[in-house]
Amino acid sequence: MKLKRIYILFVVLFGSIVGTNGQNVSLYNQFNGRYDFTFIGNTLNIQPNGANDACILLSSSDAVLNLNPNDVIISAYLYWAGSGTGDFEVKLNGVAITSERNFAAIQSSNGNPFFSAFADVTALLQTSGNGQYTFSDLDVTPFLNPFTYCNNGTNFAGWAIVIVFENATLPLNQLNIYDGLEPLSTAQVGIQDQLIINLGNLNVLDNSGAKLGFVAWEGDANIANQESLLINGNIIDNPPLNPGNNAFNGTNSITGSNSLFNMDLDVYEIQNYVSIGNNSVEVKMTTAQDFVLINTIVSKLNSQLPDATVVINSIEQECDSRLLIVNYSVSNINATNPLPPGTPISIYINDVFVAYDETTLPIEIGETVNLQTSFIVPNEFPIEFNIQIVVDDTGNGTGIVPELVENNNTFSTVVTLWVSPTFTSLENLIACNEGFTSGTFDFSTYEDAVKTNPNDNVRFYETIENAQNEVNPILNTANFVATSTPKEIFVRIGNENCFATTSFLLTTRNCPPTVYNFISANNDAVNDTFTIDGLYDIFLNFKIEIYNRWGRLIWTGNQTTPKWDGLVKNSIGNEKAPDGTYFYLLFLNDVDYPEPLQGYIYLNH
Incomplete structure (x- = not known):
């Protein structure tokens, strides 16, 4: 809540405690490799908002992108925000942009809503490259009237683009992009509110170049009351642009501008607050007066760790056998360090450890290796079970390799052992001798009689070889002529994976002559x-x-x-x-x- 004079009076007279709510800032995307980030963007406010604000917003504004020649744009995310419930159709360089993700927050003291929107504009920036970008068609004026945002000094609109780029000369970094729309406010002047985000799964090997960037809205340069940014409990600042008690004050630390009214694009060097060996970083934002909306946080840390993932590609098996051959892949895609050889791999059936394997060679960043292991499924397990393969697991749920992400090491699927179909034995058939032991036979009903599973398929053959190879089936089972008897007929009963064979005899007898x-x-x-x-x-x-x-x-x-x-x-x-x-x-x-x-x-x- 932005505590202008009228709200200070309200608190004093009535002692009300107010709060805010919104969509939590959480991890949206992660990049691991030789990456860095920057911001461009601009406000649509013509002056700091406040009691004497004319409450006028621009229809467009510009910003310039100026990357180095060897910087390659990997991703670009456009955020725009403002007072009210939202305008989700805008333009960037004249190209129509529609919001892909929307965020909302409420100023609880008065119920006024605020919004932010997101669109992936990577292709547009990759095509356009360096130069001026014009943002337009964001209109929040329908929400601005003298009794809402204008009088309490919370009328704003602006835009920002978070740009992730790659450069072969950069060290191996981990970039995390967090977004949402979470307000920082206070119940009354002097009562501190705070927002904490923990950056986990880190292995900081070199703290050089560590930095943290913020896209925030509605901060005011003239309100400096415990409005701080802390890393691992240490207040960070960038004076004179960002003093330690006024972190969100309408500035752009990339361009050095202090006239980014009611928004902040700030980047802080945090290498002095992150230690080698850290596996997490706590980011805390506080305020005891100003109303601030945190939209996006970007962290860059030199965290060199592998990130092992595993997937089962196929499982080979034979009918009526409990031997499984598992073909699987171990990947180290989203990583900043190779996955070492000897990384353990465990296989579980219905959560019971049954087999062990391990990598034999290093798996480089971005690489995948195909592996194979085999084992016999113990008899105590049913023919259908859940098989789970876990990389970096010694067989008891514990790993030995520190990773960027520790909860993505598992792949599971349901397996049904291949079992030959069961069948009912068939009686031999007898027909009248039609000459030299020949006869005509009808065994058309045997198709249903032989199978115990109605989904099985049944075919009849004159030789066992034909039955095994599924060639030359007998097509006329209702009027089959055996040129000599006794003759054995072979039956193939098959399911999706297996088959069984049985047989019956055709014989003739000399019937009474006529x-x-x-x-x-x-x-x-x-x-x-x-x-x-x-x-x-x-x-x-x-x-x-x-x-x-x-x-x-x-x-x-x-x-x-x-x-x-x-x-x-x-x-x-x-x-x-x-x-x-x-x-x-x-x-x-x-x-x-x-x-x-x-x-x-x-x-x-």
């Missing part, structure tokens, strides 16, 4: 001979005897003789047998038919 007992031996090609279906080529040793009505044997036949056509032999040749009824005996000479079949035949010429 006798047609009418002969019209008139050469009309219909019933001209004594016909018996299911006899020839089936009962290979059969014998037929035909007798006339008086019991005289007049004809005999077998597998090799022609069928009887109503003729009988005499002493000269063949003669027609008289029309009438004849009798036959059919000796099948088959173990299933020990007695001859007998019946009558009616002959008609």
Whole structure:
């Protein structure tokens, strides 16, 4: 809360305690390598705000970027802010910019809102490079009326670009960009409010060049009451531009300007407040009167550490085996130092340690190495389990390598062991012998009968090799002709990864023959001979005897003789047998038919 005269009176008369709230400043992005940062930006206020402020804001303002020739822009983030609930459509060098992330804060003493917006403008700055940048079309005038921001001196608008650049001559640094919109205020004059941000996961090997940058809004040069910036408990300043009791006072320490009304773009050297070996830095901001909005903090520290990450690329396994071959990658991408050889790698199943591996060579900054390890899954684990691989882990959850980030060393996934499908045994099939042990079979229902999992697929094959290789399946299972029997049919039952095989036999039996007992031996090609279906080529040793009505044997036949056509032999040749009824005996000479079949035949010429 900005405690102008009217609010001081309010506190004195009523003793009210007021507070503020907003979106916490937290880590947005991190850069590790030969990087540094700078700011450009400008205010849209024409003068410091206050009781006598005309409450006029500009429609545009300019700033100049002047990087060194070898500085390469890596990222550029545009922030703009102002009084009110926000304007999220602006322009930079005439290019329309839409906010990608919005922040809000409330001045609790009066409920007045403030906003900040963010857009990634990296491509625009990489294209435009050094030169003048014009920011325009930010309009907060709809929120400015005599009874809100203008009277209490909190009317403002401005913009800033945080620029991260790379230069091969720079040391290896870690840049952290924190953003949000968090107010610093106070309950009453003299009551200090503070904002603390801890920069962790550090390994400061060289404190030379360490610095901290701020994008802040609404600071006033004429309010200096415990408005301090502390690093590890030490007040830092940059007099005369930034005195120790007025850190946020409308200045730009990059250009040396003290007329950046109601915003601050300040960078502080902090090497005297950071010690070699530090693994964290505490940044504290305080105020006992002024109302300040912290939008962005950028830290640069020479923190040389690896940052190991791991990912499982693939897992090889075989059916009905508990041996796993894990192909994985260890990376050291977001790092400022190589990952040393001998970095431990542990594998857990359902949080139980089961296997160990380690790196054998250094992994340089930005590099990834592919590794492989194998182990047998113990029998106490089910076929489905969670596998977790952790780099920099000795097998008990502890590591031995200091890293920039200690909570990104794990990768996990669910694994299901490959198991061959189960199946139901199938009965052998029997069909009538259709000649020389051939037969026709229907095993179309066996597809559903054999599988125990309805999602399995089933195919039938004539050889085991075809079943194993999935070639030449039997397509007509409802009317399959086996040219000889017994014949083994092979069944392949498969799931997504595995298959099993089983088989059943096709066999034939000699079914009873069918006798047609009418002969019209008139050469009309219909019933001209004594016909018996299911006899020839089936009962290979059969014998037929035909007798006339008086019991005289007049004809005999077998597998090799022609069928009887109503003729009988005499002493000269063949003669027609008289029309009438004849009798036959059919000796099948088959173990299933020990007695001859007998019946009558009616002959008609």
